[in-house]
Amino acid sequence: MREITYRQALNEALAEEIERDPNVFLMGEEVAEYNGAYKVSQGLLDRFGAERIIDTPISENGFAGLGIGAAMVGLRPVVEFMTFSFSLVAFDQIVNNAPNMLTMSGGQFNIPITFRGPNGPAHQLGATHSHATECLFANVPGLKICTPATPRDAKGLLKTAVRDNNPVLVLECELFYSHKGMVDDEGVDLLIPLGEAEIKRAGSDVTIICYAQTVPMALAAAETLAGEKINAEVLDLRSIKPLDLPAILRSVAKTHRVVIAEQDRPFCGVGAEISYRIQKEIFDELDAPIMRVAQEDVPMPYNERLEQAVLPNAEKIVAAAKKIC
Amino acid sequence: MPAPEQRDEVEMLATMLLIRRFEERASQQYQAQKIGGFCHLYIGQEAVVTGAVAATRPDDYLITAYRDHAHALARGTSADACMAELFGKATGCSRGLGGSMHYFDKANHMYGGHAIVGAHVPLAAGMAFAAKYRKEDRVTLCFFGDGAINQGGFHEALNLAGLFKLPVIFICENNFFAMGTSVKRSTSLEHIVDRAEGYDMRGEIVDGMNFREVRDKLSEIIASIRKDPHPAFVEARTYRYRGHSMSDPASYRTKEELEKYRLDDPITRLRAQLTREGKLTNEQFDKMDKRAKEEAMASVKFAEESPEPPLDELYDYTYANGVEAGVSPAKKTASGKKA
Ligand SMILES: Cc1ncc(C[n+]2csc(CCOP(=O)(O)OP(=O)(O)O)c2C)c(N)n1
Numbered sequence: 008m009r010e011i012t013y014r015q016a017l018n019e020a021l022a023e024e025i026e027r028d029p030n031v032f033l034m035g036e037e038v039a040e041y042n043g044a045y046k047v048s049q050g051l052l053d054r055f056g057a058e059r060i061i062d063t064p065i066s067e068n069g070f071a072g073l074g075i076g077a078a079m080v081g082l083r084p085v086v087e088f089m090t091f092s093f094s095l096v097a098f099d100q101i102v103n104n105a106p107n108m109l110t111m112s113g114g115q116f117n118i119p120i121t122f123r124g125p126n127g128p129a130h131q132l133g134a135t136h137s138h139a140t141e142c143l144f145a146n147v148p149g150l151k152i153c154t155p156a157t158p159r160d161a162k163g164l165l166k167t168a169v170r171d172n173n174p175v176l177v178l179e180c181e182l183f184y185s186h187k188g189m190v191d192d193e194g195v196d197l198l199i200p201l202g203e204a205e206i207k208r209a210g211s212d213v214t215i216i217c218y219a220q221t222v223p224m225a226l227a228a229a230e231t232l233a234g235e236k237i238n239a240e241v242l243d244l245r246s247i248k249p250l251d252l253p254a255i256l257r258s259v260a261k262t263h264r265v266v267i268a269e270q271d272r273p274f275c276g277v278g279a280e281i282s283y284r285i286q287k288e289i290f291d292e293l294d295a296p297i298m299r300v301a302q303e304d305v306p307m308p309y310n311e312r313l314e315q316a317v318l319p320n321a322e323k324i325v326a327a328a329k330k331i332c
Numbered sequence: 333m334p335a336p337e338q339r340d341e342v343e344m345l346a347t348m349l350l351i352r353r354f355e356e357r358a359s360q361q362y363q364a365q366k367i368g369g370f371c372h373l374y375i376g377q378e379a380v381v382t383g384a385v386a387a388t389r390p391d392d393y394l395i396t397a398y399r400d401h402a403h404a405l406a407r408g409t410s411a412d413a414c415m416a417e418l419f420g421k422a423t424g425c426s427r428g429l430g431g432s433m434h435y436f437d438k439a440n441h442m443y444g445g446h447a448i449v450g451a452h453v454p455l456a457a458g459m460a461f462a463a464k465y466r467k468e469d470r471v472t473l474c475f476f477g478d479g480a481i482n483q484g485g486f487h488e489a490l491n492l493a494g495l496f497k498l499p500v501i502f503i504c505e506n507n508f509f510a511m512g513t514s515v516k517r518s519t520s521l522e523h524i525v526d527r528a529e530g531y532d533m534r535g536e537i538v539d540g541m542n543f544r545e546v547r548d549k550l551s552e553i554i555a556s557i558r559k560d561p562h563p564a565f566v567e568a569r570t571y572r573y574r575g576h577s578m579s580d581p582a583s584y585r586t587k588e589e590l591e592k593y594r595l596d597d598p599i600t601r602l603r604a605q606l607t608r609e610g611k612l613t614n615e616q617f618d619k620m621d622k623r624a625k626e627e628a629m630a631s632v633k634f635a636e637e638s639p640e641p642p643l644d645e646l647y648d649y650t651y652a653n654g655v656e657a658g659v660s661p662a663k664k665t666a667s668g669k670k671a
Contacts, residue, residue, distance in 0.1 A: 023388050041512035041584065064482035065510060066520035067450045096448065096483070131368030131420070133431045135447045309431030310420035311368055313468045317646070 035087030106149025163199030383546025450483025479510025540570030
């Protein structure tokens with residue numbers, strides 16, 4: 008193991024997969040000559056050349072569709088969105104073409120494509136640039152969605168996504184690109200299965216279910232709660248779809264209390280589905296109502312104080328946990 | 333041949349100076365972390381929007397992308413309201429809720445400030461559609477960058493405008509780069525203006541560093557549109573002196589290229605033209621520049637001293653209140669008053 012950044016972990020994953028399989032290529036805005044808007048693809052153009060690291064015009068709908076078409080005839084594209092807020096321009100391709108093709112063709116065409124890039128609010132980018140898209144895409148059968156929160160998960164999940172035979176969305180966090188963490192040595196073929204949650208902190212009194220940006224918040228909240236004699240378990244989903252329901256149920260059966268900390272909006276958000284599943288499967292294990300901490304249900308304001316009021320944070324998670332503990 | 337509705341040149345030069353000085357201050361304040369999010373400066377391109385605005389009436393519609401400070405200032409939004417928006421204050425032109433990329437000013441017919449590349453181009457078609465629908469002779473000015481011309485929405489909007497003969501001028505501010513991607517690397521055509529031909533639309537290239545050229549070409553097109561509505565396309569060749577945004581070192585272009593354009597500075601050029609013609613003295617220019625600097629400086633103070641939007645307004649602008657009275661009789665509580 009060695010310590011690298013989240014950005015570097017993604018970069019290694021891309022490099023390893025492009026190296027391994029000649030059908031894999033990277034396409035997107037500013038990925039090649041500029042080395043990526045957030046420098047995730049740093050050095051890849053030099054290493055693999057312009058045939059495999061490809062700059063596009065600002066045409067999200069076009070290049071997302073191009074990727075799907077290329078996947079229909081055997082390539083395995085990795086398509087970068089500068090942010091997932093811009094993937095909305097390509098919504099038709101991601102929602103209508105990629106996940107429906109296998110069913111519509113009676114099983115003839117699977118679409119092995121990876122869509123990746125930062126997702127979720129960053130800092131004061133305003134309403135158009137702050138979308139947490141996971142709940143939009145999670146509603147679509149045929150898409151898989153993972154949400155790495157650590158460098159190790161970023162590398163392992165992206166590599167798996169590229170090898171999956173379905174359309175997979177790797178929703179990264181812009182604010183994490185410079186975060187450091189321990190990752191297996193180079194040369195280890197690090198593959199983390201989609202649909203496998205991980206306990207990031209073991210506990211006994213309440214389960215905080217989280218993913219992506221809410222993972223560090225949940226860990227910070229758990230520390231605070233520990234000071235108040237509440238021992239929280241932090242369960243990082245890592246994938247939204249498939250959802251690791253067994254891991255969720257195991258944890259809840261142990262703690263009997265749940266706070267779901269999500270970075271999306273509350274209405275029809277990821278936490279809504281998870282709470283439904285928990286109460287349906289193990290209602291009797293619950294000692295308190297399931298709590299959810301999500302964004303406020305408003306377009307993102309630019310003003311910093313209002314933005315902070317909209318976003319989930321550790322204090323809100325602590326408050327939610329204390330209400331039920 | 334200045335049309336009767338053209339604005340005074342000296343006044344427009346003062347506007348160019350205000351834009352330049354305002355953005356220099358904004359840049360400083362961004363570095364001092366008084367401004368958050370993304371911030372894209374227009375410095376170098378001032379002749380495009382001021383030239384266009386000089387050719388329009390104040391009630392013509394204007395809409396643009398996220399590099400929008402100049403468009404608001406040119407339309408008459410105060411430097412105070414513009415700076416306060418960058419500071420996220422309640423006195424900002426979008427109440428501090430929009431930020432640099434989302435300036436709006438209804439009173440001055442400035443319809444945004446749009447940060448998804450290409451997404452506002454269909455809106456411009458819609459505004460022009462409404463003008464024609466109501467049989468008004470208003471023209472819609474739609475500004476966008478060279479990076480926007482490869483979005484589907486752009487093409488759909490141009491086709492709709494061509495098909496419905498909408499009174500809209502699509503103004504491509506071609507500064508040759510979309511972030512780090514040069515037009516050569518993004519666009520299958522050699523000349524952007526040729527996009528117009530595919531939609532049966534008049535297309536013109538203008539020197540976007542030359543205020544008078546922009547204004548006169550726009551005046552001519554606008555006169556024609558007011559007589560009989562139709563769309564038009566203008567490619568204004570210009571240059572941004574700064575990086576794409578505050579965080580971009582712009583290492584994809586050469587110093588020499590930048591210097592070449594700086595020598596062709598739009599402010600210097602208009603000043604020289606006016607001075608040569610005896611319409612402006614050096615003292616007058618210096619006074620104007622001083623005033624612009626003071627206004628920009630004062631806007632920082634205004635922004636600093638302005639209040640933040642209150643927390644309890646968080647939900648006030650998610651939905652509009654009330655229903656249209658003519659459609660369904662409104663109850664008193666739902667008649668536009670805040671609940
Ligand atoms: C749909 C979409 N894709 C990508 C971006 C990110 N982005 C913001 S500005 C920009 C470049 C646009 O360049 P251009 O249209 O030429 O305008 P300029 O910056 O030169 O004013 C890009 C890629 C975005 N805002 N929206």
